[in-house]
Amino acid sequence: MTLDATEWDVIVVGGGNAALCAAIEAAETGVSVLMLEGAPKPYRGGNSRHTRNFRCMHSGPLSVLTDSYGIDEYYDDLLLVTKGRTDEGLARLAIATSEDCLPWMEAHGVRFQPSLSGTLSLSRTNAFFLGGGKALVNAYYNCATDLGVTVAYEAQVRHVEISGNRFESVEVEIGGETLRIRGRAAVLASGGFQSDIDWLARAWGEAARNFLIRGTPYNRGVVLKDMLDQGAESVGDPTQCHAVAIDGRAPKFDGGIVTRLDCVPFSVVVNKNGERFYDEGEDVWPKRYAIWGRLVAAQPDQVGYSLIDAKSRDLFMPSVFPPIEAGSIGDLADKMGLPRAEVEATVAAFNAACRPGDFHPTELDGLATDGLEPAKTNWARPLDTPPYYGYSLRPGVTFTYLGLKVDDTARVTGSGGLYDNVWAAGEIMAGSILGQGYLAGFGMTIGTVFGRIAGREAAAHVA
Amino acid sequence: MSLDEFQNAPIDEARRQLEICNACRYCEGYCAVFPAMTRQKQFASGDITQLATLCHNCRGCYYACQYTAPHEFDLNLPQALAEVRAESWQALAWPIGFARLFQRSGLAVALAFVVGFALLFWLARALPNGGGEGFYAQLSHNALMAIFLPAFLLPLVAIIVALRRYWALVGGGPIRARHLLSALHDAARMRNLDGGQGQGCNFEVEDRFSGARRSAHQLVMWGFLLCFAATSVATLMHYMMGWHAPYALLTPPKILGVPGGIMLVVGTIWLARLKRRADPELSAKSVASGEMGFVALLFLTGASGLALYAARNTGAMPLLLALHLGAVFSFFLLMPYSKMIHGFVRLAALARDAQDRS
Ligand SMILES: Cc1cc2nc3c(=O)[nH]c(=O)nc-3n(C[C@H](O)[C@H](O)[C@H](O)COP(=O)(O)OP(=O)(O)OC[C@H]3O[C@@H](n4cnc5c(N)ncnc54)[C@H](O)[C@@H]3O)c2cc1C
Ligand code: SF4
Ligand code: SF4
Numbered sequence: 016m017t018l019d020a021t022e023w024d025v026i027v028v029g030g031g032n033a034a035l036c037a038a039i040e041a042a043e044t045g046v047s048v049l050m051l052e053g054a055p056k057p058y059r060g061g062n063s064r065h066t067r068n069f070r071c072m073h074s075g076p077l078s079v080l081t082d083s084y085g086i087d088e089y090y091d092d093l094l095l096v097t098k099g100r101t102d103e104g105l106a107r108l109a110i111a112t113s114e115d116c117l118p119w120m121e122a123h124g125v126r127f128q129p130s131l132s133g134t135l136s137l138s139r140t141n142a143f144f145l146g147g148g149k150a151l152v153n154a155y156y157n158c159a160t161d162l163g164v165t166v167a168y169e170a171q172v173r174h175v176e177i178s179g180n181r182f183e184s185v186e187v188e189i190g191g192e193t194l195r196i197r198g199r200a201a202v203l204a205s206g207g208f209q210s211d212i213d214w215l216a217r218a219w220g221e222a223a224r225n226f227l228i229r230g231t232p233y234n235r236g237v238v239l240k241d242m243l244d245q246g247a248e249s250v251g252d253p254t255q256c257h258a259v260a261i262d263g264r265a266p267k268f269d270g271g272i273v274t275r276l277d278c279v280p281f282s283v284v285v286n287k288n289g290e291r292f293y294d295e296g297e298d299v300w301p302k303r304y305a306i307w308g309r310l311v312a313a314q315p316d317q318v319g320y321s322l323i324d325a326k327s328r329d330l331f332m333p334s335v336f337p338p339i340e341a342g343s344i345g346d347l348a349d350k351m352g353l354p355r356a357e358v359e360a361t362v363a364a365f366n367a368a369c370r371p372g373d374f375h376p377t378e379l380d381g382l383a384t385d386g387l388e389p390a391k392t393n394w395a396r397p398l399d400t401p402p403y404y405g406y407s408l409r410p411g412v413t414f415t416y417l418g419l420k421v422d423d424t425a426r427v428t429g430s431g432g433l434y435d436n437v438w439a440a441g442e443i444m445a446g447s448i449l450g451q452g453y454l455a456g457f458g459m460t461i462g463t464v465f466g467r468i469a470g471r472e473a474a475a476h477v478a
Numbered sequence: 479m480s481l482d483e484f485q486n487a488p489i490d491e492a493r494r495q496l497e498i499c500n501a502c503r504y505c506e507g508y509c510a511v512f513p514a515m516t517r518q519k520q521f522a523s524g525d526i527t528q529l530a531t532l533c534h535n536c537r538g539c540y541y542a543c544q545y546t547a548p549h550e551f552d553l554n555l556p557q558a559l560a561e562v563r564a565e566s567w568q569a570l571a572w573p574i575g576f577a578r579l580f581q582r583s584g585l586a587v588a589l590a591f592v593v594g595f596a597l598l599f600w601l602a603r604a605l606p607n608g609g610g611e612g613f614y615a616q617l618s619h620n621a622l623m624a625i626f627l628p629a630f631l632l633p634l635v636a637i638i639v640a641l642r643r644y645w646a647l648v649g650g651g652p653i654r655a656r657h658l659l660s661a662l663h664d665a666a667r668m669r670n671l672d673g674g675q676g677q678g679c680n681f682e683v684e685d686r687f688s689g690a691r692r693s694a695h696q697l698v699m700w701g702f703l704l705c706f707a708a709t710s711v712a713t714l715m716h717y718m719m720g721w722h723a724p725y726a727l728l729t730p731p732k733i734l735g736v737p738g739g740i741m742l743v744v745g746t747i748w749l750a751r752l753k754r755r756a757d758p759e760l761s762a763k764s765v766a767s768g769e770m771g772f773v774a775l776l777f778l779t780g781a782s783g784l785a786l787y788a789a790r791n792t793g794a795m796p797l798l799l800a801l802h803l804g805a806v807f808s809f810f811l812l813m814p815y816s817k818m819i820h821g822f823v824r825l826a827a828l829a830r831d832a833q834d835r836s
Contacts, residue, residue: 150504
């Protein structure tokens with residue numbers, strides 16, 4: 016069948032969690048659905064294939080979730096990270112609907128598992144996918160296929176044709192051929208723009224060229240930009256992206272979860288000149304994970320070096336790359352390409368500032384340096400037990416904040432008010448809710464909630 | 479055996495992949511391999527052999543993995559662990575060379591053995607039979623025992639040697655009854671083939687789940703155990719009660735053996751079909767022939783037994799008897815070198831895992 020031979024009821028742009036939820040909801044009402052996934056099949060599923068859990072409200076134990084997690088607590092957690100930059104109405108809608116999502120997900124093939132070893136702190140708030148996000152994506156593709164959704168891979172949407180307030184067709188490149196495919200409604204779920212490095216560099220500054228992208232190389236914001244160029248309203252800070260500190264040896268794209276490094280609180284972090292630049296022990300790592308992306312981004316060449324000694328080797332989750340190892344701090348500096356004398360001096364000064372006291376790796380132990388600038392306020396133990404280990408750190412971008420503005424039915428706003436037949440879901444509109452910061456597991460919640468709404472609304476429109 | 483003997487390419491490749499998994503852990507809920515893995519930070523060769531032996535090639539962790547090729551991490555844990563298993567079974571077997579031969583050309587070896595021994599049994603009819611009746615008109619029971627006892631005991635010794643080597647390699651401690659009970663319990667239910675939540679495995683239907691392999695495997699295992707029980711009971715009846723074969727349908731050997739034979743035949747055909755549908759890139763390709771050879775051996779054992787029972791009063795009986803004896807004989811003789819060894823080593827791995835968890 017040639018895809019451009021018919022007019023489809025609903026065209027879904029993208030192939031991640033939000034797109035799949037929309038396609039499934041729409042197909043369940045019996046309308047014809049075409050899903051255009053820009054990635055080839057082995058890489059289908061965008062950033063969703065890298066996820067591990069979603070954050071879910073629940074008034075009592077639910078599936079793998081313990082205890083309860085109410086709407087207000089959830090909302091407060093969100094406010095804390097976004098510092099108020101959030102649309103309260105949409106946020107509360109996402110939170111309140113998340114409770115229904117879990118059983119819906121299970122009914123559509125997703126399986127959950129108790130929170131993974133090392134993440135017990137999330138067992139109340141976040142439901143983990145058995146096998147991770149790719150297993151979830153696989154389950155949804157199977158479900159969508161069974162419902163009769165047509166899926167095209169390597170289908171890069173270049174342009175969304177809108178006349179007046181109405182969506183008419185998409186221009187899509189499939190296998191070197193450009194097709195114009197007509198549809199009666201569109202759901203845009205093609206993620207953010209973080210993989211377009213030029214765009215990132217224009218937005219953030221040239222430094223962004225040294226950033227690593229944690230997820231798919233296929234989210235280049237083509238559809239987002241096309242919509243904004245046509246006058247769609249935007250939300251979210253166009254200059255910002257969410258970046259965390261990851262292993263500097265990670266691949267440029269798609270390194271995913273295994274490139275995370277949890278050693279910072281137990282280490283001394285220096286820049287390429289061998290100088291410390293921030294309190295490594297400010298707070299427990301999950302709370303400081305994100306700011307270190309920015310801190311490292313502000314250092315020369317956007318790189319940092321985290322140094323530990325043998326005492327701390329087993330205190331954090333193993334990373335995918337083995338650390339660089341040496342018998343002395345000087346040799347470690349040499350091996351890592353750092354100025355030897357400066358690093359030795361920095362570590363010597365740090366060691367001299369350490370004070371005796373009780374060390375507790377899992378809680379704020381108040382073991383602080385004395386008279387050091389910047390101070391290390393917790394877990395400050397001298398680096399004195401060889402072998403010494405070092406990891407390089409680079410900013411790893413998770414997603415960008417700029418997005419399309421939607422209403423509570425996920426309908427997109429253009430210059431002349433809401434479009435008649437264009438909906439958006441997932442990262443492409445998440446800026447409406449997450450103006451800054453990030454709450455673990457909220458990306459999949461937004462995608463699931465608004466993907467489902469968008470699919471239902473689009474189907475109702477064409478029915 | 480020194481650990482150095484296990485310093486080989488499959489171990490290194492598995493270690494590379496396990497270190498990625500250990501930093502990820504998304505597959506923790508699929509099977510016993512992942513919880514066992516996360517109890518470690520560094521993997522010695524013995525640890526990797528233990529993890530590989532716990533793996534049942536259900537492939538859940540392949541289809542769920544975000545790092546499979548073309549991704550540069552190139553994860554394919556089911557295959558990496560299968561290669562380690564293949565290597566380790568060869569190295570554990572005694573004598574070593576023969577296991578390699580079986581794994582590379584299993585189908586040919588199995589058929590050659592069955593046909594060869596069937597021929598021998600056929601020729602052995604010329605020996606004086608001391609006036610036996612029924613089957614024993616063909617071959618006296620004592621002659622049978624004289625042939626089968628060593629064929630049973632020698633492989634048993636080889637298996638015990640392999641198990642002791644395995645236990646030393648994985649650093650097992652003193653075994654307690656509860657470790658064995660836990661292992662037997664897991665094996666009886668094939669818990670690790672259920673995908674962690676009963677959804678089954680991804681063996682023959684790619685990223686969809688199916689319980690087919692677990693069911694087929696259960697049929698084979700329980701069918702085999704029933705047949706084995708039938709033979710054991712019959713031997714006891716022969717010597718302790720003077721009650722001689724052939725037995726009627728409503729006697730213990732047949733009550734156990736006929737359903738057992740049917741399960742074995744159906745299960746092996748089913749398994750072979752599933753194996754042919756499964757993606758060969760997710761298992762150890764070098765031993766594919768050995769695996770099919772083993773399935774064929776089990777099939778021939780069950781099928782010839784059933785045929786013999788069905789045709790016991792016809793002229794085909796002597797031929798079928800020779801064939802059945804040839805199949806059973808080959809099966810026992812090849813036990814330490816064929817995939818039969820996996821049943822024993824896997825049980826040991828489960829016991830070791832139970833020990834590790836306690
Ligand atoms: C390493 C990592 C781990 C994460 N872990 C979690 C977690 O545990 N929990 C959580 O809630 N969130 C997590 N997130 C965030 C989460 O991945 C996103 O919030 C979520 O996946 C967004 O879903 P989506 O469907 O909007 O986008 P995606 O899943 O990224 O899907 C976008 C899709 O659009 C396609 N596409 C892009 N452009 C085009 C085009 N022009 N034409 C056609 N198709 C196109 C892409 O190929 C892709 O399939 C993580 C992110 C990363 C990078
Ligand atoms: S197989 Fe892949 S997804 Fe599963 S634990 Fe290993 S790296 Fe993670
Ligand atoms: S193939 Fe199955 S049994 Fe083997 S490690 Fe992967 S999930 Fe576990």
